[in-house]
Amino acid sequence: MRIALIEPDLRHAEIVSRLLLAGGHACHHFRASAPFVASAENVFFDLLVTDAFCGDAAAEDVIPRVRRVLPGLPVVVLMTTPRESELVAMLQAGADDCLSKPVRGPETLARIDALMRRAGIRRPRNHVREMFGEYAFDSGRAIVSFRGQNVTLTPKELQFALLLFTNMSRPVSRAHILETVWSRRRDVRSRTLDTHASRIRTKLELRPEFGYTLMPLYGYGYRLDQIPIEKPDSADKAGLNERIVETL
Template sequence: MRIALIEPDLRHAEIVGRLLLAGGHACHHFAASAPFLAGAEHEFFDLLVTDAFCGDAAAEDVIARARKVLPGLPVVALMSAPRESELVAMLQAGADDCLSKPVRGPEMLARIEALMRRAGIRRPRNRAREMFGEYAFDVGRSSVSFRGQSITMTPKELQFALLLFTNMSRPVSRAHILETVWSRRRDVRSRTLDTHASRIRTKLELRPEFGYTLTPLYGYGYRLDRIPVENPDTTDKPPPAERIVETL
């Protein structure tokens, strides 16, 4: 996940950043709320982890401002020996969860994963084979089998496709795709991502007649949806003629 961290304490920020990296997340540290809010105008984040005091403002104020820029952004607040009343105030201000400082690695990662599940953001599991309906992903062979055929894909195409199928019917941001597929590289052009999406759509036949649509979301990313397929044997057929039985 792409996680923003607002933490004025640089030593604690380094600890949190290392723990998040060990958990497979990308951590982008901000020493105060102002640079984070400015960055959020142009970048997407899956989660905000913020100290109760952001260096230039209280977290209660920053949460509301952050969600004006990134609606629905999940937030975890870091608090030093908080009293019950402080916890209640932080949660009422919009925080989704609170953690005591200094953070404990396993607990923080487990709480983040739980929050991401509730928010509907998922990462592909680290398994050699995955099944999504009729699509069978073989990571070892970098291939996908479906409807009686097997298609070879590049490693990045396969990772990209797995991310989309794992988050079926959920918008996946470009930032999340770049973090997952291109390992946080900043030099990947937007056109490269779009080209990979087009290849995935073609290779895996993600078209309405086969029950899938891969939709680009302008300024955000992509969403893969499964849709019902009309039975051609039952469409546009006239109703059966009424039979009249004569009795003698």
């Protein structure tokens, strides 16, 4: 996940950054809230971890400003020996969770994973073979089998498709796609991502007539949905049969 960290204390910021990296997350550190809010105008983040004091403002004041830029962004606040009244005030201000400083590794990662699950963000698993309805992903051979056919995908297409199927009916941000598929490379153009999405849609036949739609979400990312296949109305069938009889 792409996680933003607002932490004025550089020593603690290094500890948290290493912890998040060890947990498989990408951490972007900011020493104050203003640079983060400016960055969030152009870069999407999956989670914000912030100190109770953001270097230039209190977290209670920063959370509403952040949510105006990134609506629904989950926020974890780090607090030093907080009293119950301070925890209540922070949660009422919009924080999704609070952690004591200095952070404890396993607990911090577990809480972040739990929060991301509640937010509906999932990662593809690392099994060699995955089944999603009629689609069978063979990661070892980069082959997807469905409706009696085998389709070969490139490694990037396979990772992208697995990410979409793992998050069926959930929006997946471009930042999360780039982190998972392109390992956070900064030189990947938006057109490259869109081209891969188009190829996946074509190769895997993700079309309404087959019960799937792969839709771009403007300014955000993509979402794969499974939809019911429309069948001819029974009355229409009956009328069609009558016309056939009359013709015969």
